[in-house]
Amino acid sequence: MSKLKGKTITLAHGAGGKAMRDLIDEVFVSGFDSPELSLLEDQARFDLAALCRHGDRLAMTTDSYVVDPLFFPGGDIGKLAVTGTVNDLAVGGATPRYLSCGMIIEEGFSVDELMRVVASMKATADAAGVRIVTGDTKVVHKGAADKLFINTAGIGVIPEGCHIVASRAEPGDVVIINGHVGDHGAAIVDARGELALETTIETDCQPLQGLIAAMLETCPDIHCMRDATRGGVATVLNEFASSSGVAIRVEYQAIPVREEVRGICEILGLDPLYLANEGKLIAVVPPEQAEALLAVMQAHPAGRGSAIIGSVEAAPQGRVILVTGFGGDRILDMLVGEQLPRIC
Amino acid sequence: MKFVDEFRDTEKAQSLQREIHAIATRLERNQTRPLQLMEFCGGHTHTIFRYGIEQMLPDSIEMVHGPGCPVCVLPMGRVDDCVALAERPEVIFTTFGDAMRVPGSRKSLLQAKADGADVRMTYSPMDALNLARQHPDREVIFFGLGFETTMPSTALTVLQARREGISNFSLFCNHITTVPTIKAVLDSPDMMIDGFLGPGHVAMVIGERPFQFIALDYHKPLVITGFEPLDILQSLWMLLKQFDEGRCEVENQYRRIVPAEGNTAALGAIGEVFEVREFFEWRGLGSIDHSGVKMKDAFADFDAEKKFPVENLKIADPKSCQCGEVVKGVIKPWDCKIFGTVCNPENPMGALMVSSEGACAAYYNNGYEKKRA
DSSP states (O other): OOSSTTOBOOGGGGSSSHHHHHHIIIIIIHHHOOHHHHTOOSSOOOOHHHHHTTOSEEEEEEEEEOOSSSEETTEEHHHHHHHHHHHHHHTTTOEEEEEEEEEEEETTOBHHHHHHHHHHHHHHHHHHTOEEEEEEEEEEOTTSSSSEEEEEEEEEEEOTTOOOOGGGOOTTOEEEEOSOSSHHHHHHHHHTTSSOOSOOOOOOOOOOHHHHHHHHHHOTTOOEEEEOOTTHHHHHHHHHHHHHTOEEEEEGGGSOOOHHHHHHHHHHTOOGGGSOOSSOEEEEEOHHHHHHHHHHHHHSGGGTTOEEEEEEESSSTTOEEEEOSSSOEEEOOOOSSSOOOOOO | OTTTGGGGOHHHHHHHHHHHHHHHHHHHTTOSSOEEEEEEEHHHHHHHHHTTGGGGSOTTEEEEEEEEOTTTTOOHHHHHHHHHHHTSTTEEEEEOGGGTTOOOSSOOHHHHHHTTOOEEEOSSHHHHHHHHHHOTTSEEEEEEEESTTTHHHHHHHHHHHHHHTOTTEEEEEEEBOHHHHHHHHHHSTTOOOOEEEEEHHHHHHHOSGGGHHHHHTTOOOEEEEOSSHHHHHHHHHHHHHHHHTTOOOEEESOTTTOOTTOOHHHHHHHHHHEEEOSEEEETTTEEEETOBEEEOGGGGGGBHHHHSOOOOOOOOOOTTOOHHHHHTTSSOGGGSTTBTTTBBTTBOOSGGGTSTTSHHHHHHHTTGGGTTO
16 A cells, blocks of 8 residues: 555655655665665675676766656656666766666655656666666755756676777777767757647657667777767767867768757757757777678667768867868867857 | 758759859959958858858958847847846846847856846747736846847737736847948948848848848948858859949849838837837947837836836947957958957857857857967
8 A cells, every 4th residue: 555646745755764764665665676775775785706797897977867847758857867877887888787866856746756757767777777776865845956856876897808988089980870869959948848849859868788789799899989968969079079189070961860850950040969869879980890880780779870970080180070061061169058049 | 851951952052152153253353352241140140150151152252240140249238237137036037048148247147047037048029928927926028139030029029918918028128220230330431341141031021122222322232141051152143243244233032031022010010119219339339320229108118128227337348359340341250369369159258259140259169260370
């Protein structure tokens, strides 16, 4: 019999007493359903020898999630909180293993919605082959947070011989992306409902560890790889160019962008290359393996729309050049601040 | 995408490019300096940089990026007035997105928001009116700015507010007018511009006639131009043909949107709500007679300048700024003493570095900072 269904979160749920215990038991322990969490110790414990069989280095990362609205077409804050951290591990070549989950909940938040978020985290974690093994809950006064903030940290294991870093792009290398860009950013703008558009754009939010495992099998020597989240594709390309001291030349017309996303960008004066993604990676790979890798990516569900979008050149160092497809080129720079809609 | 991709066709672009080069080569024989062609409008500047159009042109043609970016030319004093209004506790201050970053003498609206002011980004003045309906206990102010392009929608919003008797909505009017501004550029003694790409969206409202004086009195050709890259190339080709054939006229490349007489309903709404100001202060250009509008007395209840104390602060542009010379085409952005050093997009000193449509920001973002050396 549920004590909490239909209720709202109060400060008591974060106070350390019985109410908090009920919340942890009913929502988190049963929702996340992992052996480590069920022990209710202050920390999760792992067998080192077992981890060592998968690689020779640990990878660790953390990220916080504060998206508004919490639920949007194709995803929600829970799916995002697992996917984002899993992907941050995976693009370094690591196999994601364990996640922590810290939640900051605004007083008055609905328990049912919290359960939906937890169920979504669990489903996403299962799909990504990771377990949520430790957690924390804080409840803050109304107005001190916006409904729900989630932090997840993750641990993964990097296989021997895998060396993916932003500074390894070399002239001649090929740049590949795993699908359409800008879906997540456009979906969030759309879901806020301020524009009253007739279309519905779904987020691209998806864990990438499966795709990356397949990629590494075909091409263990991927030079650089990052997921293009905040700041979009343009930002990641700039990071590679400046860390490696090379130029990256990309063809605008080769970069896959959905019609609906282009439409929203045309209306608002935004650039899809700066919009956030939550399931897109950019890889810089040796040219002789590019075609084989592309075929493997396109055969994977998380990489159906994969495309080669450009190549690495020696100069101008640290610059990303966009071939507009219209006849001219332009420099594709990092954004200064937030991308703001243009007036006219 | 329909009605968009047709105007970005690569083959058509290349054939226009060939024609432009052919005419430019003929014209070069009688030229002692490059032809200076000004796109007045910030929207055109944006397209020119986005598609790398300058690189497609011969060296004998130089684009001058004009003052038609309403965000760029907003003077610091007006931004300070905005911040003061936004900081009033009863006020929800609404604005178009890219005006949020324009620096005032104390802070930008973005900083004011961070400091606790209720500043909200809206996509249309009607969204602001909606906020006023939803928050009857607050005062919603809409920051109206832009040329004749955005004037009709603010005018219609004010008329709607009056019709519904929404008393907690007002407009902080900073709309500016095109013709006096082009005239100010043409009248400046160091001006060397040979022809203009006319602002298509402004013309959609005011029509072709208000531009005729440029050809008749100043003997400069003007082509009213659309905003897709092929529009720009075709208009440049039309301008060059005028030079080649010894004509000097106002032509309309953007006929699919711009009727010769403009939009009479929009002009009606503008005329009902607004009247010309004696002068308006511009960042980079100084004070220009009749270059702005204010709300008529009949709309005093909806005029933020009358409803709230507005100081009308006058703050001089930084002395080192050479924005005025850049918009007149006298110097290129990289010739300015502080371009890319003291003045950059993270810390804009001058108007033209503020918005992505400003010439200096566009040059900087496109990696032109090195050309100076």
